[in-house]
Amino acid sequence: MTTTRTTRLRRPLIAGTTAIAAIAAVTVTAGFAATASDSARAAAAGPDLRLIAASSSITLTSWKEDPGVYLDLGTYLTAEGTPLELKVTRKSYRDPVTITQTVYEGGKARAKALPNGTVKDFSGLPGFAEITVTDKAGKQVLRRAESFCPNNASGRVRPDAPATSKYPESCPTNPFTLGSVWGVEKGWAANTYAGSYTRPVELAAGTYTAKVSVAKKYRDLFGIANRPATVKVTVQERSFEDGRGAAARTSGSGEHAGHGAAHPAPSAAGAAHAGHGPGHAPAPAQAAAAVTSGAGPSYNVGHGPLKAAPPALPWALKKQQTARSARVGDTEGQTDGSRKAPALGPPSKRPAGKPSVPNVPKPDLRSLPAYGITISDGGEDVPGKDYLAFSANVWNAGPAQLVVDGFRSPGKATMDAYQYFYDAKGKQVGYTPTGTMEWDPRPGHMHWHFTDFASYRLLKADKKETVRSGKEAFCLANTDAVDYTVKNANWHPFNTDLATACGQENSISVREVLDVGSGDTYTQDLPGQSFDITSLPNGTYYIQVLANPENRLKETSTANNSALRKVVLGGKPGKRTVTVPAHELVNAN
Numbered sequence: 001m002t003t004t005r006t007t008r009l010r011r012p013l014i015a016g017t018t019a020i021a022a023i024a025a026v027t028v029t030a031g032f033a034a035t036a037s038d039s040a041r042a043a044a045a046g047p048d049l050r051l052i053a054a055s056s057s058i059t060l061t062s063w064k065e066d067p068g069v070y071l072d073l074g075t076y077l078t079a080e081g082t083p084l085e086l087k088v089t090r091k092s093y094r095d096p097v098t099i100t101q102t103v104y105e106g107g108k109a110r111a112k113a114l115p116n117g118t119v120k121d122f123s124g125l126p127g128f129a130e131i132t133v134t135d136k137a138g139k140q141v142l143r144r145a146e147s148f149c150p151n152n153a154s155g156r157v158r159p160d161a162p163a164t165s166k167y168p169e170s171c172p173t174n175p176f177t178l179g180s181v182w183g184v185e186k187g188w189a190a191n192t193y194a195g196s197y198t199r200p201v202e203l204a205a206g207t208y209t210a211k212v213s214v215a216k217k218y219r220d221l222f223g224i225a226n227r228p229a230t231v232k233v234t235v236q237e238r239s240f241e242d243g244r245g246a247a248a249r250t251s252g253s254g255e256h257a258g259h260g261a262a263h264p265a266p267s268a269a270g271a272a273h274a275g276h277g278p279g280h281a282p283a284p285a286q287a288a289a290a291v292t293s294g295a296g297p298s299y300n301v302g303h304g305p306l307k308a309a310p311p312a313l314p315w316a317l318k319k320q321q322t323a324r325s326a327r328v329g330d331t332e333g334q335t336d337g338s339r340k341a342p343a344l345g346p347p348s349k350r351p352a353g354k355p356s357v358p359n360v361p362k363p364d365l366r367s368l369p370a371y372g373i374t375i376s377d378g379g380e381d382v383p384g385k386d387y388l389a390f391s392a393n394v395w396n397a398g399p400a401q402l403v404v405d406g407f408r409s410p411g412k413a414t415m416d417a418y419q420y421f422y423d424a425k426g427k428q429v430g431y432t433p434t435g436t437m438e439w440d441p442r443p444g445h446m447h448w449h450f451t452d453f454a455s456y457r458l459l460k461a462d463k464k465e466t467v468r469s470g471k472e473a474f475c476l477a478n479t480d481a482v483d484y485t486v487k488n489a490n491w492h493p494f495n496t497d498l499a500t501a502c503g504q505e506n507s508i509s510v511r512e513v514l515d516v517g518s519g520d521t522y523t524q525d526l527p528g529q530s531f532d533i534t535s536l537p538n539g540t541y542y543i544q545v546l547a548n549p550e551n552r553l554k555e556t557s558t559a560n561n562s563a564l565r566k567v568v569l570g571g572k573p574g575k576r577t578v579t580v581p582a583h584e585l586v587n588a589n
Helices: 216-222 245-251 315-320
Strands: 002-005 048-053 057-063 075-080 084-089 098-105 108-113 125-134 140-148 154-156 179-184 188-191 206-214 229-238 365-367 371-376 387-396 402-408 414-422 428-440 447-450 454-460 465-468 509-514 518-522 530-532 539-547 562-572 575-580
Touching (some): 048 229, 179 188, 365 539, 371 562, 387 454, 387 509, 387 562, 402 428
Parallel strands (some): 057 229
Antiparallel strands (some): 048 075, 075 188, 084 098, 154 188, 206 229, 371 387, 387 518, 414 428, 454 539, 562 575
């Protein structure tokens, strides 16, 4: 249970951003050579996993104004023989999170249940990497354990490995995630650095030796040899006032890039995605988010007015570039995750023929309980008011994508919206009018919103409505991986780039897609994303997130469109408080 007091709204900083490892060029060194006999193999069949260090030395920066370094030491877990594949799920919010390993034998896959308690959430394998740091005199100055996300900062380690990885690019961070898939592709490696799930450490300028080991329980579980990786670490101290410090920090060349001033990382909003031919559904095989890009649903913490920090550059590029010469972008041999690709394009013309709703698979929109709940004074522009702000997510449980196109008649301020339907081969087989799209010019939006996608209501203790939010129109983007274990889930979704997902003011047509397994979060700092509670008495209320409130969209089911989150209002006018009880086993305000 969490109680918060009045505060100015700030965008929630959801962890999960990590650097992309550009390690293919260095894995041919002798330090990476090993034989099968070097690893202790598990009794059950599985991948050959090894811990490696991409470099024997690394330099970390500590800023005088914001001291502390992140232990991005360039250590990786490699997979050979078969991929490391894990599925992490919970049946409901009343059930604990469980994990199974997909084991490949003779071309066939089977599920192997891992011990209860192996994981507690969806952030990764807890305590996987054990790190010790000693100073020049050999004195231990740090010992810590960190979680490992197998989807983290992955890249190929040999040229004959699969060109792309089928696994997602990050581990989910939404507190109401239901299912996730983690994996290290065969011939690939994943950075063991915990990213912004971890905290910085204070190390004085100087030289150190870091030793990274895989915890014994995971060595036993996956058959990993006890071969720690050792890295020489140089800590340098710099200042934002040295002429290059600020530029270095924002360009991604410093270790704090992508973490923000207070260390936790705003997720980097931006994934590569490509268009597709007119009249055809965006098939998963066309997913253009480069699998080494680091882009993924968890990187986009929702629609918010604040620009996300740029992703951290790969360790290899940090050593090559200065603050002023750093290039951020995906080019040949460089995949740092900052690439922005065009949004999905709609057909060039409005649909022709008679509208129809064919008997084919349809999307299933479901609401998650509200989170990120806080009290706001509304800012300087609305004095004397109290607002209850929150974040909300509607996701698609499938088995089909939600595809909505908007078409604008010349001179009109709105677009006519149509929902499209596809057969099993991805051929368009029907469409139906489904409302309108409107341009939202407010800061934090600046894109086309599909109207009546969802609504927010504050209910009294008796579940009767007392306040309704004015927010009902949405730009659809796949910001969160909610459940990648559902049928037809797209592990590389389209339209994750909030900067381009929903068109420009002068657009004549827009395509908005909510992929299977993904959801769209609107964070609590956006205009309209709150309830005016100034005149409401203290007591128990429920925040209702309701998908498809007018039933204009055609779905598999509408029985699961509503989600409630209990809140308790207290305090006095101008100093209101909100207490947020746990939602079953999820204790996140």
